[in-house]
Amino acid sequence: MEKISRSEFTGSDTGFDSFFPQYIRELSHRHWTPFSVILEAADFLAQGGGRVLDIGSGIGKFCLLAAHRYPEVTFCGVEQREDLVELAILAKDFYKIENTDFLPGNFKDLNFDLYDHFYFYNSFFENLDDTDAIDSELDYSRGLYTLYSNLLLKQLDAKPSGTRLATFDVNISQIPGNYKLAKISKSDHLKLWIKH
Numbered sequence: 714m715e716k717i718s719r720s721e722f723t724g725s726d727t728g729f730d731s732f733f734p735q736y737i738r739e740l741s742h743r744h745w746t747p748f749s750v751i752l753e754a755a756d757f758l759a760q761g762g763g764r765v766l767d768i769g770s771g772i773g774k775f776c777l778l779a780a781h782r783y784p785e786v787t788f789c790g791v792e793q794r795e796d797l798v799e800l801a802i803l804a805k806d807f808y809k810i811e812n813t814d815f816l817p818g819n820f821k822d823l824n825f826d827l828y829d830h831f832y833f834y835n836s837f838f839e840n841l842d843d844t845d846a847i848d849s850e851l852d853y854s855r856g857l858y859t860l861y862s863n864l865l866l867k868q869l870d871a872k873p874s875g876t877r878l879a880t881f882d883v884n885i886s887q888i889p890g891n892y893k894l895a896k897i898s899k900s901d902h903l904k905l906w907i908k909h
């Protein structure tokens with residue numbers, strides 16, 4: 714781990730990665746959102762204000778970088794792997810990024826009423842893909858993918874009009890029909906939605 718300055722940490726993919734141990738850096742390309750995508754998603758979600766939830770927050774890359782950019786908005790992450798949550802909190806404390814909060818656990822147990830807007834980087838896909846897994850600690854199955862996807866669809870569907878959602882690499886079938894595409898992103902894989 715490299716203790717670089719806060720501006721280096723929040724300034725690029727490589728700057729961010731360099732704070733973390735080697736095994737986490739090796740997961741970066743495949744599992745953590747690219748820097749440029751985070752900036753665009755954060756710009757969109759921060760316009761809604763309030764509390765943004767990253768569903769499956771990993772080492773906190775989205776929340777930490779978005780929170781640094783928008784200190785008046787709170788970016789929260791829920792993550793089922795406790796070791797990743799510990800690393801996110803380590804970075805939050807080291808760089809004093811106060812407007813973030815990282816919760817260990819499964820998103821299915823979270824009260825969605827506490828959050829206003831959402832970021833989602835296809836977190837449940839690990840249940841369909843047996844290559845490049847983050848670790849071999851969890852059970853993966855198509856059944857879990859369907860269960861989680863249906864539950865998220867229901868939670869998002871219940872949110873009020875005006876709720877903002879940014880999705881990265883997510884199939885349109887995972888988005889409730891009452892969310893309308895608000896902006897076509899420069900990155901093909903990022904989609905920005907607002908609930909009607």
Ligand SMILES: C[S@@+](CC[C@H](N)C(=O)[O-])C[C@H]1O[C@@H](n2cnc3c(N)ncnc32)[C@H](O)[C@@H]1O
Binds near residue numbers: 745771772819820834
């Ligand atoms: C593709 S990574 C994205 C990480 C982070 N959002 C980012 O953009 O850098 C997806 C993360 O979701 C987590 N995850 C998958 N299913 C989850 C669930 N049911 N509840 C909480 N976290 C979950 C995984 O452990 C993984 O860290």
